[in-house]
Amino acid sequence: MSDLRDFEGEIDRLLTRLEKRSAYADIMAQSAQGQSVRMDRQSTRPASEPRFQGAAVRVWAGTKWVEAATSDLSPAGLEVVADSLEGALESDAVRSEPPGPSSTTAATSLTDPPHPVSELGVEGMLKLARDVRGWVTQVPSIRDAIVNLAWTDEQRLFVNTVGARCYQSVMRVRGTVAAVAVENGKVEFDFLSEGGVGGVEQLDFLTEPHAKEIAESARELLAASTPPTGEMTVLLDPGVAGIFAHESFGHGTEADQFVRDRSYLKPILGEVLGPESLTIVDNGAYPGGWGTIYYDDEGNLGQRTVLVDKGRFVGALHDRETAAALHAKPTGNTRRADFVSRPFVRMTNTYVEPGDWSKEELLKEAKNGVLLEHATSGIEDPLGGQMQLKVKKGHRIENGEVTGLVTSMALSGRVLDFLRAIRGVSDQSDFIISPGFCGKGHSDILPAGTGGPYLLSTAVVGPA
């Protein structure tokens, strides 16, 4: 794909034209390239990221934003966008400023990994996928191993009428392995998924021991019992703790929900909600995190924002409008899923910071309960203050020991009750950031990292 900076002249001309009609306009241009390989029992499917580019243009209309977008970055295509935006504006020029501070950041950032994906190439990706499949399928009862390897290099260029000009190229690399076990008509699977911003080193987790461990787990799930049902002590593995952070405090602190009076958290900002061992942050600047961005789509730097500090609820995530409405500063969390999507307040990498317990100490503290492992999904409830987390498997905890394997589960509960019941958080040695995708409601899907160490609390669980 073209370097988006090749279009800067046309973009500047478009903004100069719009500047005559409004006090503020901005543009986010996007393009991407990438490669993926999907391999299973029957097929090998390499693929390329679509040759996809376009731009979203936004103008302040005095009381609301008007936006248009196009996949045609030619002068003629951008003219059509300008025409439609001018048609949507009032006849008189808008001289009022939009709410919140406008970025004036001018900078460039490119992912510069120690091992670029070019070192691997398509043939290298195919070989790695074949190796992983081979390791997984050596385990008895494994019917299939599905391997997905992918990288994308996404360019974004943000320019506004007050001086911001942010160009970034973000390289994301991800690997996923699913082992499918079948016996007597029963089908089960387990999976492994890691990735982040960087290069080939993000795939270092794809080793023979890890692949075989997942295969063994899938096979064992065929004979696993159903999980216990009801309210009990729950130990979340690091991936599940990350989904907890995302669904409970991530969505709940997206400050557009505050402005809508749709967050159960808004009235309790500043209060102590959990133990001192609990700190939750969103961090767009986390090195190598899956959700890491250098700049957001309003030209603010990706940055670390503390949401819960030692148990006290202290912060929220802001774009320019919510910052203006709530007397705060933008936090670098304005994100468009793509150039056609609206900018919203969104998370980047949201995680529970490590505490000082060991996993073994948490198990002893739990005494009896269930360990939830391998998060598959979650969903928020910003107004009602509930959360739902789902996991692929778990183990019973009996007398402080990990015992029988159990099948997939859903955890449900009130976030504030869950926080109050937290009894410990494990240390840095367990900490991970996992790759995932997040929607705003049911759409606008974008990459978001979630993470944490082990976390011990109480909740309702049931089969799912």
Add this chain to the structure above:
Amino acid sequence: MTPDTAPNPLAHRVAEAIRTPAPWEVFAERLRRYEIHFNGRVVEVLRGPLVVEGYGVRLFRPNGEAIGTGFQASTDSTPSGIAQVVSDAEAIAARSTFPAKAVNLPSGAAAKADSSQILDTKLWAAPIPRMEEYLQQLLAPFDRLKDVVPSFGSTRATLTETSLANSSGLRTQYAHTTITIELALKAFGGAEGAPPGEYWVNDQVRRLDPAHAGDRVADWAQFAQDARRAKAPPTGELPVVLPAEVLATILPSVMGFRFSGLSRLRQIAPEAGSAVAAPGLTVYDDGTIPWAPNSAPYDDEGTATGRRTLVKDGAASELLYDLLHAGAFSSRPTGNGLRGLTFGTRDWMRFAHDPGLGPTTLDVPAGSGGSDAELAEVAGDGIWVQQLGWASPDGLSGAFGGEVRIGYRIRGGKLAEPVRGGTVGGVVLAPPGTPSMLSSVAALGSKVELCDSLRSPTMLVKPLTVAGA
């Protein structure tokens, strides 16, 4: 000129420019999107036109005893852009293998497909005014409601010109409209001091009908109010009643996977004739249901859509195939080659995705269980689930489950107090002789409702696992 007869649409133009050997296909879209986002009754953002024009080229090459497929998509339809896409696709096909013996592309003369029941002509002619009229009618009933307000929402209308072409001579096009409606209702007030309650509506439809926009607002308002006083459901194996809007989040993804060539390749598809559901339960896949979001005259590979029987009176019947899986089993494609099936980015831009195999609309005929009240009476003592957080069904294991966002206790055969929280879960399909949701369907309601990719009556399942207080 109607929108589905535009001269020389994009796929046909790209096909003219392709100089690579057969077989190949082109799928193209010109998308215009308009959005109104509102907070309360105040418009926050007016968006559109958001114009994306793009295409995907897939080609098929022999690769040993298998077939290699290469796909690439682009928004660049210049001659050099098309040449680059074909070059990318050839490079991919050379490294790709799929166990098909042959791929027989659909053929057909240049033709205008029938868009009459997937295209809202009034919306097409004037998208923003039509959406504004719809929103006005949607929000009007709130004037008569006490202590319930529209919290926020959006209407997103996509006007799509789809065109297809392939090396077997197929040239066709059709136009369609898709609208997503999001509305959150908030209930508050009263002396009891309970926190606000919310009911969140997400709907996908083919046409806007302003005259009936507000028909269900009173029901939704009641759900929001009931959420304020709801308690956790009980724990146990209980009769559970699931209306179509909940079933739509569970059945299509599991059944669409298990009753397809995808599962047959993995040797986990149900044997034809095997008992997979309760007697009396029949399930079709039907890509021709008028105004269903997934209906179209052709699937995304150019195969005419149709109606297939997946389950007949509780027994497994047909499987679904796209071109590749049909080629693997010497079967005929069933019109289920669809693009943009996976959860992820750009899911509404189908041209950016190569075809996969999936269900169109699952169609479950009505039963003799009667009205909702009669189903509750048969349930006796259980719960009615009105909305789940996210059932996130898993096609491989068949497991599903989610948090109850709002539901009702059923006591003595009648709907009683609201419930919220806890989880409901189970397994949609299980090996013969093992209990599953489908084998435990005890009654089907007498009225069907179309919700997203499912048309179904309300189902009574005895039992499912409920984890609550």
